[in-house]
Amino acid sequence: MEGANGYRKGLWTVEEDRILMDYIRVHGKGKWNRIAKVTGLKRCGKSCRLRWMNYLSPSVKRGDFSQEEDDLIIRLHNLLGNRWSLIAGRVPGRTDNQVKNHWNTHLSKKLGIKKHKSKSEGSSQAQSIEAKEAHSMPSNPDSKPPSEDKNGETGPEVREDLPRSMTMLANTQDMEMGTEDYESSLWFSTGDLDLNAPSLMQFLDGHVLDFVWDGL
DNA sequence: AACCGTCGCAACCGCCGAATT
């Protein structure tokens, strides 16, 4: 159970959880590598951080994903690919690990998406779409078709205040989300989508969530 | 009841960029 460096591995015990929570209550988050020294906990800093972020943090929502969360994740994944931390940042109470697991175990099956083995292919583009479940997406029979937009707007809107790529992003709210459309909607390459660019981050913070919710 | 295969989730690993020394 202990690695060569003396750190424990595997599932956390109740006692370990308690020690970690006590530490964070007193010292706050961060300085994860200090925890082992300060508390005697035989866990590396990374493991402590992960345990807190994915399980112990009071902001983490437990339990099944709702249909709304599923739809939101599907749409965000469609936009962002496997940027789990970005996606999770826009699904309240869910962690990147939760979102990633949920995608890999439930949603990718639901959508008929196969994972490729190859690591180099990365991102959502590494995934192929099986035609068998075409038009099953978003698999919620109650979900409103995009055409029933709240404003009754029809057709893509060109936003002149945004770069072209942003406009295209924004217009994805009007996508028909059949599986084939899902595939074809992956219009960007990871190179096109520089998520570290401040403009895009501002865009995401200010816009994406709005239209994502509107589209549900 | 025992065995076996599958599933789902928690945790680990390797890598990278930022911050610090």
Added chain:
DNA sequence: CAATTCGGCGGTTGCGACGGT
């Protein structure tokens, strides 16, 4: 400025739970 440390991310693995035979 180089080396080291730290925090974060995405991909992958390990294992317990569960269902079928």
